[in-house]
Amino acid sequence: MTVFDLERPIRGETPVLVEIPHAGLEIPETYRSEIVVSPKSIRSDADIYVDELYRGATYRGATVLAARYSRYVVDLNRAQDDLDAETVRDHPSAKPHQPRGVVWRITIDGDRCMPQPLSRARFETRLDACYRPYHGAIASELVRLRERFGHAILVAAHSMPSVGRIGHADSGVRRADVVPGTRGRTTAHPSIIDLVDSHFRAAGLSVRHDQPYRGGFSTRHYGRPKESWHAIQIELNRALYVDETTHERKEADLERLRQLLLGLVEKLGTLRL
Template identity: 55%
Template sequence: MSFDQDEGPIEGPLILQRPRGLEAPLLIEIPHAGLELPSELAASRALGRSARMADADLYVDELYEGATELGATVLIARYSRHVVDLNRAEDDVDPSIVPEHPSPRGRLARGVIWKTSIDGLRLLDRPLRFEEYRERIARFHRPYHRQLRAELDRLRERFGFVILLAAHSMPSHGRSVSGAALVRRADIVPGTRGRTSADSRIIDHIDAFFRAAGYSIRHDDPYRGGYSTAHYGRPAEGFHAVQIELNRGLYVDERSFERLDPGFERLRGDLRALIDSLVGLRL
């Protein structure tokens, strides 16, 4: 750790929080906890609050509160992933969503711009014009990743390495391999793209921490790590990325969207302990 002067939160489409005193080579990004909509989309019936809450990583920002006190830097997106999904590449767009896009790379309904919610609700009244798509990318996607890249570069330059925790949550249940039944997912799913996005010592440390705390773990299943993990995780260059998916059944009522205690407080305390252990990790 090193001493650093707090520069205060940086806001806009994102909130950047730097530690006030001791700083560590740890950055926590929270891209999917936001619920806000830009003013031009606020009246859209397709983007109702309940649908946004169902698809948000609810309360993940609150679960990681206090991380800056331990030396971590935290980056939080304010806007809903129904506006732009920050865990996708900017060209990950289905041509049916942006027909004028010159080189769309996606073929899914939930790329960087979502066509439908996870529950199948339509989120777009019509396909987007290319200019509308480009404006969303310029206003929300690029500023977030520009800031994320800058913070990673700053911390790697200062410490010689940096750990990125991509903080997410997931529905408590998902389809089995056969697709015939819903099965409960593990409590914690660390995603590292087949153990390629971070040094094995970091991956093993995170796995061992959660197991010792009594949580069930399934590595890379069903989430291997999205755009941030794949794009920024380059261990040979000192950039280590691990996506952490928390089972929502541990801390939130998935019907009412209310926090569940004591599960919430237990998980928040355990995440604080994880952060405390990571800021002291040396490679």
């Protein structure tokens, strides 16, 4: 099975790389005995249809990297040593309590999704098969784009529940339509952050920066404005485009949001820094 899909524009390339780490739903056979979870949980904890929302971005000049595996296999928006002893046995970097690190053992709703901790060898197998190739691809693309354009812009594409769930720090709190995460405006040039803000506000959407998501591993790790790598995480409220109970798409709303995102990708690609 393919771990991720990498699509480059045929022509009109821009410095924009869209990475989609959490839309995948696949759990390969080799990991199924180590993951015990319902199909509903897989969909509930995925950034469902975010890959569909950015479909067509390559025609607007962006490169798109989309993971195919569920985040229950490996969470690509975490550091590779982000785990605890109940997740991986005898790991030297284990934290005191991290049930949803680079490998999840508990779902957002609090259900166990691992029957037992992984051995160090099985954990490393997942990293070698899934995590390291994905982040190797991000780094390679950012290097390539910076060499061509003088800078690169990483859009970390995500979605979020409309209301914080039981496993979230903001449980029960209604969220904005769009949450750009730049860790206090430190991971991207101000003009990028301001463009994203104004683009969504002009469409009538509510925007709240860094709350409740400041930008995860990819934004923090690749957001290096002094090195001409810029990163911004964009969290979209799922209620904008999907029924959060049935996971059915709101087709007309999804298409409107897709066109809005494609417009943003195009604007980012022509931005002068």
